[in-house]
Amino acid sequence: MEDEFAFISKITPEETYQKELVRGIGDDAAVYSGADHMEQVVCVDTMVEGVHFRRDTLSPYQIGKKGLAINVSDLAAMGAIPTYYLVSIAIPSSWTEEELTQLYQGMNDLAKTYQMDLVGGDTVSTNDVLVLTVTAIGKVERGRARYRDQAKPGDLIFLTGYAGTSAAGLDLLFEKGFTGPFSREEQILVKSHQEPTPHIAEGRILSTLNKRISLNDVSDGVASEANEIAEASQARLIIERDKLPIHDVMYTYPPEKQLDYALFGGEDFILIGTLPKEDVKEVEAEFLSQGLMLQVIGFVEEGEPGVSLLEENQRNKVEKNGYNHFKKRG
Amino acid sequence: MEDEFAFISKITPEETYQKELVRGIGDDAAVYSGADHMEQVVCVDTMVEGVHFRRDTLSPYQIGKKGLAINVSDLAAMGAIPTYYLVSIAIPSSWTEEELTQLYQGMNDLAKTYQMDLVGGDTVSTNDVLVLTVTAIGKVERGRARYRDQAKPGDLIFLTGYAGTSAAGLDLLFEKGFTGPFSREEQILVKSHQEPTPHIAEGRILSTLNKRISLNDVSDGVASEANEIAEASQARLIIERDKLPIHDVMYTYPPEKQLDYALFGGEDFILIGTLPKEDVKEVEAEFLSQGLMLQVIGFVEEGEPGVSLLEENQRNKVEKNGYNHFKKRG
Known part of the structure; x- marks a missing residue:
């Protein structure tokens, strides 16, 4: 020094x-x-x-x-x-x-x-x-560290919190400046960008329960992190649009904007993962008992490794470029 | 990434x-x-x-x-x-x-x-x-990591290599540029600056022999690192000028310049330490058997924590500003 x-x-x-x-x-x-x-x-x-x-x-x-x-x-x-x-x-x-x-x-x-x-x-x-x-x-x-390569067809995909609030908060900061003024609702989004909370308690449940779980944190956006799991596991992840957890204060945003934030907004620091369908109830119960959020957002199926968004019975490929996309918007 | x-x-x-x-x-x-x-x-x-x-x-x-x-x-x-x-x-x-x-x-x-x-x-x-x-x-x-706080009056101070060659090499680079030309002797100094070798083998001897040893690496110069040991150990370290190991290829340098490099030249990545007088022979023997250098350069005594250079029976205080001094020269 x-x-x-x-x-x-x-x-x-x-x-x-x-x-x-x-x-x-x-x-x-x-x-x-x-x-x-x-x-x-x-x-x-x-x-x-x-x-x-x-x-x-x-x-x-x-x-x-x-x-x-x-x-x-x-x-x-x-x-x-x-x-x-x-x-x-x-x-x-x-x-x-x-x-x-x-x-x-x-x-x-x-x-x-x-x-x-x-x-x-x-x-x-x-x-x-x-x-x-x-x-x-x-x-x-020993043996309880979770990795990205454990997803298998039939598994479900989950998130441990709301997706896209950090990116929405950042856009508010760009728009209104550091001091705002921000409404009480907007303050929630801004705070989620400025002082995110890592999901240590959630990760600990997922390691100590010792199920076959793939796990990743959402630093570069749900799309990017889901693609990392898909690549590491050589599996196809299907995200169901209507299951993506959107925070209340983003309900006034246009649906396309909500989706854009949820899939491509980075720095939420929630966790994304996959787990066998038969283990979901037990894991959900443990999350609930600790007052933590667990939301199933899709499933894993056979097919070319990658991620698709399922919307009105259509599957559309979701590329890994969450963060880059976000940067272009920023 | x-x-x-x-x-x-x-x-x-x-x-x-x-x-x-x-x-x-x-x-x-x-x-x-x-x-x-x-x-x-x-x-x-x-x-x-x-x-x-x-x-x-x-x-x-x-x-x-x-x-x-x-x-x-x-x-x-x-x-x-x-x-x-x-x-x-x-x-x-x-x-x-x-x-x-x-x-x-x-x-x-x-x-x-x-x-x-x-x-x-x-x-x-x-x-x-x-x-x-x-x-x-x-x-x-377990228990064998070496720290800086173990020096006691009566201990001897040692170095595991030549001091000042890296700084001398840097000055040659400043003087002649990256491509030189450098004499064969100068190339040794330049190389010691550009591609220093960390003293892992030396450190391992000093931890496995399990003596009461203070240890530090010479990144900011012998003066600075000796002062760190003195502070951590609350002891006075006396470095004897005529025992400082000066590399052959620096013998043509004026004595004052040799001393300046040896005390204040950084990035040699040799080790400096102290050990009880009664353990020196055993440690020296182990270094010798592995073909490694160990040079005693002084001793520890009672007194205000700090470092002095002993030269012609005079003790002169050596401040910690090895690196800063070096920067000014550079």
């Missing part, structure tokens, strides 16, 4: 949850315990200012929170328990100490939810835009 | 060493085995184009190799065995596909040395300079 950023060591969290022995904080590497009965999960994501986030749609606090949320969502998609994270950040002179403090506070607040410890990182200067790279580490019981 | 960088999945290594079960490659997170008797080590470093590397001193291949080497060196400083790495990279349009292929080839070649598997990452575009963030994962037998 370079001296000019020495203050960052002061704004990083005081709490260490001591779930397990962690040492080496202050050294360049952190040491933590492994265990025979657990597998380790690791993921990394980079957010570039001007490409993945803009300061006119997210506050510094929200940029930090979201930078960690993206990675926690990747852990959720494996069914893992979040444990640690590392933050590597390239900082330009256009960011003030106060803004950086808020950015770290955003990460810290989300980390508290999951009792994740910040165990290391790298802080460097850059002459250009801010680049935030978060590495997240989790653990999952 | 965005579609425009799809070629990166093709240039990543074919080998998977299968040291342990690794799954989830292709998913956004990788899953690997933990074990009761091993601790996990993780570290992350970011290199920014124009700040941490320049394309007129390093080739794309060398940038990749060095980006991984920095992290492997952090693992060496803990006494760990490298296992996996993840690469997060923000790519501007100024980099060609061919150059990126070379960058990944540089990482791949170094990874082969340690049988490290590339298990994940994130590839994004940026409008500015290239930012390379590598996360490295290693393992070490």
Whole structure:
């Protein structure tokens, strides 16, 4: 860590949850315990200012929170328990100490939810835009990590939350600016874009129940993530249009717009997956008992790997270009 | 991974060493085995184009190799065995596909040395300079990770290689340009800057012998790293000027310049540490039997935490500003 950023060591969290022995904080590497009965999960994501986030749609606090949320969502998609994270950040002179403090506070607040410890990182200067790279580490019981390649004909497809609210919120921010004004309904959409909640509890149900489940998180849109499952599983996924869960506050939108957001809007950080038809009732019951949402949106059938939308008895191919499509609109 | 960088999945290594079960490659997170008797080590470093590397001193291949080497060196400083790495990279349009292929080839070649598997990452575009963030994962037998806080009065200080060759090589590159011409002697210095070798074997000896050892890698210069050990251990480290290992090819340099490089030149990626006087012979014997270098350069004494240089019976305080000093010269 370079001296000019020495203050960052002061704004990083005081709490260490001591779930397990962690040492080496202050050294360049952190040491933590492994265990025979657990597998380790690791993921990394980079957010570039001007490409993945803009300061006119997210506050510094929200940029930090979201930078960690993206990675926690990747852990959720494996069914893992979040444990640690590392933050590597390239900082330009256009960011003030106060803004950086808020950015770290955003990460810290989300980390508290999951009792994740910040165990290391790298802080460097850059002459250009801010680049935030978060590495997240989790653990999952041996053999219980969920992957994308388990879908089989006859399975059902599910979502663990509403699709498209984040993209709708982003469009509202583009349209009205960071400060709005937004109606109470619009605030829900804006908040879902700015401070998404990763679905860790949902992922944990899906790993601990130990069914044959494919799982993915919706970072690039339902269409894109469903296609990833289809490719990994070599199966055909059929999404039924009238089953897609659209949030109440989007009911006033034209139907085509609702569908566009639901299929191609990214960054919802809900989970999408498949499971055998005979297991649906048991999984639904567990979700219901924990007050969590599970919505069946379609089924898996034989055929060329890919995704189709079923609407008025017509099957139309849904390409993987959710995110690109979204970018063009943005 | 965005579609425009799809070629990166093709240039990543074919080998998977299968040291342990690794799954989830292709998913956004990788899953690997933990074990009761091993601790996990993780570290992350970011290199920014124009700040941490320049394309007129390093080739794309060398940038990749060095980006991984920095992290492997952090693992060496803990006494760990490298296992996996993840690469997060923000790519501007100024980099060609061919150059990126070379960058990944540089990482791949170094990874082969340690049988490290590339298990994940994130590839994004940026409008500015290239930012390379590598996360490295290693393992070490439970209780055998080495830290910086073990130095005690009476201990001796050691280095595992020559100090200052990387900085001398960088100055030659600044002076003569990327293509030189360099004498055969100068080529040794240039190569030590461009393709440093992390000291994994040395770190492994120092962890498996299980002595009371402080350990750090020399990324920011001997002065800076010695000060880190002094702070962490609350001890005073005395470096004896005439014991500093200066490489033969630097003997023609003025003595003051040799000292400047040796104390304040960064990126040598050798190890610096302390160990009890009574253990030195045993450790030296093990290094010698493996054909590795271990040079005692001073001792630890009571006193205010910090570092002094002992020269002609004078003790002069050595500040931590190795790297900053180096930057000013550069």
